[in-house]
Structure formats: structure tokens, C-alpha cells
Amino acid sequence: MQILTQSVGVSHYLVVGAVLFISGVVCMAVKRNALGVLMGIELVLNGANVNFVAFGSKFLRSDSAYALGLDGQLISLFVIVLAAAEAAVALAITLNFYNNHSTVDVDRADELKG
Amino acid sequence: MAPDASLPLLLGLAWLLPLVSFTIIVLFGPKLGKAGILASYLATGAIICSFLLSITAFGIWHFGGLGARADGDGAHSTTIAATPGDMHAAEDAKQEADAHSDGAHADAAHGGEAHGAEGHAAGGHGAGHSVPTSVPNHYTKDWYSLAEFGPLKMSISYYIDSLTVLMFSMVTLIASLIHFYAFGYMHDELHAIEDHEVVLSNGHHLHRPGRFYRFFQYLSLFCFSMLGLVIAGNILMVFVFWELVGICSYFLIGFYIERRSASNAANKAFIVNRVGDFGMIIGLMALWGSLGTFAFGDIKNAEGKVEHGIFSTVRPAEQIAGPDGVTHEPFSLRVPDGMVKSAAMDKITQEGIESTPDQVEVWRQEKYGYWLLIIAGLGIFCGCVGKSAQFPLHVWLPDAMEGPTPVSALVHSATMVAAGVYLAGRFYPVFTGEVLLIIAYIGAITLFMAATIAITAVDIKRVLAYSTVSQLGYMMLGIGLGGWAAGLFHLVTHAFFKSLLFMCSGSVIHATHTNDMRRMGGLRHKMPWTAYTMLIGVLAIYGAAIPFVIGFSGHYSKDSIIAQSLSFWQLNPRHGAILSGLAIAGSGITAFYMFRMWFMTFAGKPRDHHVYEHVHESPPVMYVPLVVLSVFAVTAGFPWLPFSVPKLLEQARYPGAVATAPLLDKVVFPEEYLSHLDPFHSQAEIMITFVALGGLALAVAFYGLRLLNPDEAKSQFAPIYRVLWNKYYFDELYAAIFIRPVMFFSKMIANFDRWFIDGLIHRLAAGVKKLSLLDDAIDRYFIDGLVNLLAAWTWSLGNSLRSLETGRLRQYVMFIVIGTVALTLLVRWSVAAGG
Numbered sequence: 001m002q003i004l005t006q007s008v009g010v011s012h013y014l015v016v017g018a019v020l021f022i023s024g025v026v027c028m029a030v031k032r033n034a035l036g037v038l039m040g041i042e043l044v045l046n047g048a049n050v051n052f053v054a055f056g057s058k059f060l061r062s063d064s065a066y067a068l069g070l071d072g073q074l075i076s077l078f079v080i081v082l083a084a085a086e087a088a089v090a091l092a093i094t095l096n097f098y099n100n101h102s103t104v105d106v107d108r109a110d111e112l113k114g
Numbered sequence: 115m116a117p118d119a120s121l122p123l124l125l126g127l128a129w130l131l132p133l134v135s136f137t138i139i140v141l142f143g144p145k146l147g148k149a150g151i152l153a154s155y156l157a158t159g160a161i162i163c164s165f166l167l168s169i170t171a172f173g174i175w176h177f178g179g180l181g182a183r184a185d186g187d188g189a190h191s192t193t194i195a196a197t198p199g200d201m202h203a204a205e206d207a208k209q210e211a212d213a214h215s216d217g218a219h220a221d222a223a224h225g226g227e228a229h230g231a232e233g234h235a236a237g238g239h240g241a242g243h244s245v246p247t248s249v250p251n252h253y254t255k256d257w258y259s260l261a262e263f264g265p266l267k268m269s270i271s272y273y274i275d276s277l278t279v280l281m282f283s284m285v286t287l288i289a290s291l292i293h294f295y296a297f298g299y300m301h302d303e304l305h306a307i308e309d310h311e312v313v314l315s316n317g318h319h320l321h322r323p324g325r326f327y328r329f330f331q332y333l334s335l336f337c338f339s340m341l342g343l344v345i346a347g348n349i350l351m352v353f354v355f356w357e358l359v360g361i362c363s364y365f366l367i368g369f370y371i372e373r374r375s376a377s378n379a380a381n382k383a384f385i386v387n388r389v390g391d392f393g394m395i396i397g398l399m400a401l402w403g404s405l406g407t408f409a410f411g412d413i414k415n416a417e418g419k420v421e422h423g424i425f426s427t428v429r430p431a432e433q434i435a436g437p438d439g440v441t442h443e444p445f446s447l448r449v450p451d452g453m454v455k456s457a458a459m460d461k462i463t464q465e466g467i468e469s470t471p472d473q474v475e476v477w478r479q480e481k482y483g484y485w486l487l488i489i490a491g492l493g494i495f496c497g498c499v500g501k502s503a504q505f506p507l508h509v510w511l512p513d514a515m516e517g518p519t520p521v522s523a524l525v526h527s528a529t530m531v532a533a534g535v536y537l538a539g540r541f542y543p544v545f546t547g548e549v550l551l552i553i554a555y556i557g558a559i560t561l562f563m564a565a566t567i568a569i570t571a572v573d574i575k576r577v578l579a580y581s582t583v584s585q586l587g588y589m590m591l592g593i594g595l596g597g598w599a600a601g602l603f604h605l606v607t608h609a610f611f612k613s614l615l616f617m618c619s620g621s622v623i624h625a626t627h628t629n630d631m632r633r634m635g636g637l638r639h640k641m642p643w644t645a646y647t648m649l650i651g652v653l654a655i656y657g658a659a660i661p662f663v664i665g666f667s668g669h670y671s672k673d674s675i676i677a678q679s680l681s682f683w684q685l686n687p688r689h690g691a692i693l694s695g696l697a698i699a700g701s702g703i704t705a706f707y708m709f710r711m712w713f714m715t716f717a718g719k720p721r722d723h724h725v726y727e728h729v730h731e732s733p734p735v736m737y738v739p740l741v742v743l744s745v746f747a748v749t750a751g752f753p754w755l756p757f758s759v760p761k762l763l764e765q766a767r768y769p770g771a772v773a774t775a776p777l778l779d780k781v782v783f784p785e786e787y788l789s790h791l792d793p794f795h796s797q798a799e800i801m802i803t804f805v806a807l808g809g810l811a812l813a814v815a816f817y818g819l820r821l822l823n824p825d826e827a828k829s830q831f832a833p834i835y836r837v838l839w840n841k842y843y844f845d846e847l848y849a850a851i852f853i854r855p856v857m858f859f860s861k862m863i864a865n866f867d868r869w870f871i872d873g874l875i876h877r878l879a880a881g882v883k884k885l886s887l888l889d890d891a892i893d894r895y896f897i898d899g900l901v902n903l904l905a906a907w908t909w910s911l912g913n914s915l916r917s918l919e920t921g922r923l924r925q926y927v928m929f930i931v932i933g934t935v936a937l938t939l940l941v942r943w944s945v946a947a948g949g
Contacts, residue, residue, distance in 0.1 A: 025927070031924070112921065
């Protein structure tokens, strides 16, 4: 368990990111509520964001020459914007679905299957 | 602006304006106003503008003194002292001709005394009294180059001399008047028409919309073509516009295309003209192949070098001394080097003789190339025979009267048919003596034959048509006898009085709705304007005059032709007797049939009361042009006017002696100025007066006073009458030797086509059908089978994949997760295994 004895570095952040990611995936897989699924997506994206920021920080890396630098932060900002846009569209779809079916259960949304 | 810029501009505009009008009408015809009435305003406006431009050009020409020749030898200059006494004394005709050309050189010396003699000797003809010794003032240039083949050139060019200006003024004036006239004559066409002459298969008459605009459209096209023909600066352009007037004539004769007679007449006119044009193409080839130029006059090209035209090639301006002492006089006819070389081509290529100038001169003396010159002249004349309806191609013109009367007046009497005479006049410097004699004979035969046919015709327009043919024969005779100005003078005067006569006949037809003179009579009481203007026209063609004092226009022009024929007779007793005899007899017959026509139409008692009751005078728009034209019919010939026609024509006369005929050693052509002198002039005047009076007396006896009964004369001279009534059986003859064999042959070809070619094609089609059945089977079972198999595979694959698509979102997420984990593990294991 080296990680618990080390000072805080990139790998700690990666652990947090992984936890967030796994939580998100599980959330997407088990939730029947569409809003829950969306939340899972947000978790997944933010898990990734944490990784980017961690890789971009020059303080967390002993060899700062390999750090992504500002690129990592910019990519995570970009992901946030994308997430916002995606959420807007997804919420709109959900709202419409609710209007038509009076429910947000994703298992009920199987009308377009082949 | 200098005349060399202003004249082409004015005449060029006058030429193109009708084209503009034609283009607009052809594009927007029926939409121009109600029933296309604006089309007539447009066409009339265009031609009137053309007329004004032409008159301006005429003014520039006359008042600018442009007629004077470069060396001052013009219409008002010197005469030679050849008196009638000399002429009688001369025994050898050839010596005589030489003496004239000597005299032409000596004219300066005799200038003083000659002026006194001018008035009396010329009988007031005002024409030049010597052979001019310099090129007439003219303007010629290329407007646009169509094609160049090395040194050979085809272009749109102009050649403007006093003849061009005169023709422009004459054509546009008559065309303007006829546009006005047509406005009245064609007004029926503004409404829907019921054509009583066309019976459809269901027994009804034809109903069709009016075609007012189309008439004016063709008139405009015709004016454009005719003016283009006149202004043309090279023979190729003449040919192009020659064909254009031909096609206009075709359209206009066939204006009532639904009438079988009209469409037949249009075809006949077109085909007969093609026969003549075939000859013309041969003439063109002879010129083009040997001279390498189409241009009339000498044109300075862009580098300032003079390119010789046909005239100066055939009649060089320089005095040339030959190797054996034979001298070529300036401007006399000389076989061009190109023709000599073409004719001696065998010697050059096979015997290897080099064509040095001396050698060419030797060949020229041996008459090499002379035949080529004759063929060129005859070929061009062939075209003139077709267009001017000369024997033996005269058959189309009387049938052309199926067209509306304004067309007959403009196209088939005044302008287009005169184009043949115009071209013969234009090409006069190129004609050899042999060609001239042929022209004279054709003209004489035509004038006599057509005049005799006119005696028996009962259709008012056909009388005039045959009279047109006859008068064109006079013009050709005049030109053929060396009376260049006389022939063209008659062209101009004839255009005025014949269009007047035709328009009067149109007015009569408009009122009576029939062409048959046997149903008319006494019409002068009901339509005085028409009757008396027509009388003026009749008097003009009759050549009425107080001898030696004053006369109608026809008098002066016919007189000068007869005088020329007498002058010719003097030198050539045998040919002259025939040609002059026919011409003089023709003038008597002319007097007879013209007055016969007038008496039958306007005098006596009405023969058909039903017709007579409905007759009314035509509207002013129709009879005012008649009045204007009758003024010209009287005055156009006056020789003492400062701008009289003969004076203008003299300004355009090509210098040089009249051609000789070396192949016919007895024939000598007199210079034209000799015919203006006594005794020929007074003899002609007296002779023609008496002969015409005889014809008039006969007409009065038969049809005016009814002293003699025409029916009795008819039965007395039954065989002659039958021949004349059937127009010398020309139509029957042509039907027998040309039309029937062609029809027989074409039927044979048609049968061959039907049974052999069609049969072959049907077999071929059956074979192709079989082949295509086979192809169909291959297509259906093999190609389609392949495609269907592929489709079936795709279908089953899709069906099997279908079960994966459950529509459950969470399941998809699980698939993604499982897939990702599986991929990661795979990568790890493979990396571990590899490394």
C-alpha cells in the first residue's frame, strides 16, 4: 500500500478520478431514472476532468517537464462546456419523453429498437 | 464627313434598318399591337428611314459632284467628232470600231466644236458622248472579312457608285410606297380569314388567323436582301443576297400557302431559279478558281497595298505592249493571266513549260483562257436568266402572281426580277462579245415571246407578268447589244411604271375580288383614281410621246434601246435585222396588249353586273401611292433634269471599248454614244412612234370602239391563238421532259425504298428483337440473381443482428463497460505476452 504512505501526487488524484468514473458508470448502468443516468454521465466526465487537471499540474509531478501544463486545464474546461451542452440536449430529450409518456424510466424508452 | 465615309455609312444604315425591323417582327410579331398591326408601322418606318438615308446619299452624290471622273472626263465633258457621215462612209466594220477608240483619245482636240453639237445630236439624252477613259468614281472597301484562305478572301464589302446610289433610291422609294399600299391591301389579314379558295377535306373553307405581321416581316427581309444585293462589293456577297431575295420571293409567293396553286407556284419559282443559280455557281467557280478574287473594284488592304478586283483584272488600266507588237488598249477586255494559266495548266504541269510573262502572252494570243472568260460570263448570265425570268426560264414569273399584289408590284416586277438585269449591268465589263450576243438573243426572244403571250392572257395580273418578262427582255437586249446605259435606264423607268401598273391592278382586284378581265369593264366610272393612274402607267410602258419634244419615261428608255439596236443593225446586217426586228415588233405588241388590258378593265360596259355593283374606289392609303408613282412614271425619264437617270448611269459606266467577239468574226458591237446621234436616234423615235401607234390603233379597234370583234379574230387565227393561249406549251414541254421523268424516277426510287430498304430494315429490326430477348433473359436470371443473392445475405445478417438491439439503455451501458474492460484486458495480456 505504497500510495497511503506517499505524499500527495498524481496517482492520488488518479484514484479519485477512477472512483468518480466507476461510480458514474455504475450509476448509468443501474439507474432507471433518466435523470440519474445523466448524473452518472456527469460523474464520468468529471472523473476524466480530474485526471486531466492532475496530469496538467506542475506541482504534482516530480518531473515537471512531462506535465501537460495549461493544456490539461484547457481540455478539462472544454469538457465542462461539452458536458453543459450535452446536459442541455439530454434534458430537453428527457422533458419531451416525459411529456409523451409521463415517466422518465429509460427502460420504457425502447420504441425505436429494431 | 467626307463622302468616302458618309456614303457607306448612310447606305449601310439604309441597308440594315429593314433587317432590324425584320428581326423585331420575327421575334415579337403577333404581340406587336392588336393582331400585329404595329409590325406594319415598324416595317414602314424602317423602309422610310432607309429611303430618307438613300435620298441623302443621292443628294451627297449629286450636289457633291461625285459623278465627275478623275480626269474630268465625265458626263458633261467632251464628245468626239464622229458624225453620221463618217459612219456611212465606213465600209469595214472592224476598222470602224478601231476608229471609235482612236476618237476617244482624240476627244480633247475636238472638245470645242463638240459642245455645240451636243444638244441636237443627243436628242436631249444628256448622256456622255464618248468612251470614258478613266474609272468611274466609286467607293469600295471591306466591311468585314468572312474568311481568308491565304491570298483568297471572302468578305462583306461595299461597292458604291452612281448606279448603287440610283438603285438604292429607286428601290427604297418604291418599297416605301408599297408598304403604304400594302397597309390598305392587306387589311383583311388583320382579322381571322376564311379562304374561299381552299376547300378542306370536310368540305368547309379554310379558317385561319390573319397573318398581317408576317407579310410585313417578309417585306422587311426582302428590302434588306435587295439592298444588300445592290450595295454588295463582291460577287459572292451578291450571290448570298441573290439567294436571300429568292427565298423572300418564295415566302411571298407562297403567302397563301394553303392554296395549292400558291404553294406550287412558290416551289416552281424556287426550283427554276435554282437552275439559273447553278449556272451562276459555275461562273463563280470559274472566276474564283482563275482570278482568286470576288471583289468588283480594287480594294486597298490593311497594308495599303491595292488588291485588284475582277474589273481591273479583266480590263487593266495600263497600255500593255505584247511581244509581237499587239497592243492592249487601256481598259479594253483582256484575258487575265490567271485564266490563261488555268487554261494552259496541261502545258505547265505535263510539258513543263514555264509560265513566264512572255509565254503567257503567247498563250493569250492563242486564245488560251478565252473560253474560261466566256464561261464565267455565261455562268453569271445564267443566274440573271433565272432571276430575271428570261427565256427559257421565264415560266416561273407568271405563276408567281399567286402572291399578294403588293408583292407582285415590288418583288416580281420592280426590284427582284430587275436584279438579274442589274447584275448583268454590273458585270458588263467582264462579258465578252460572244456572251453579249447570247444575252441579246435571249433578250430578244424573251421580249417577243412574252409580248405575244400577253395578247391572249385574260388574267389582269398575268398580262402584267408577261409584260414584265417582255420588258426585262428589252433590258437584256439593250445590255447585250452594247447599250449598257439604255438597258439599265429601262430598268429604272420600268420599275416605276410597272410597279404602278401592278398596284393599280391590285386596286382593281381588291375591289372586284377577281383577276379575270372578262368579268370587268367600265370600272373607270367607279374607280377613277385607279383607272387614270393606270392609264398613265399604260402610256408610260407604251412609250407615249410627242416625238422629239417630250414623252413619258418609258419613251426615253425604250427609245435608247431601239436606237442602240439600230446602231447595231448598221454594223451587223444579219443579226441586227433579227434583233431590231423583234424589238420593234415587240413595242407594237406592247402597245396592243397594254391598251387591250386597260380597255377590257376600265372602258366599255360592265360585263359582270354582280361584280360591277360591289366595286368601290380603294382607300386613300392605296391610291395616294399610285398618284406618287404615276408622277415618277411620267418624269423618271426626262433627260434634261440635272440628275437624270442617263446622266447618273454615264457616271458609272466602266471605261474602255465595248467587248469584241473574236470567235464570231462578223459581229461588231457599236459604242453606245453613237446611238444617241442621228440618224439612229431619230429613226428609232419615228419607228417606235408609228409601230406603237399601230398597236394602239388595233387595240382601239378591237376593244375600244369595237369595230372588230376579238372573238372572230380568235377563230380566224385559231392555231396561233391556241399556241399563245397555251403559252407556247412551255409548261407542257417542261412537264414532259423534266417533271414527268423525274416523277417517274422518284416513284421508282420510292418503291425501291419501300420494298428493299424498308424490308432490309425490318429484317434487321426482327434480328435485333431476338437478340434483345436473349439479352433480357441473361439480365433477368444472371445479373438480377446475383444482386438478389447479395440482398438476401444482407437481409439475414440484419435479422440476426436485430436481437442485440433491445432498446434498453442500461444494457447498452453494460455492453460498453464489458467491452471496454475486455479490450483493456486483451491489450494488457497481449502486451504482457509480447514483452
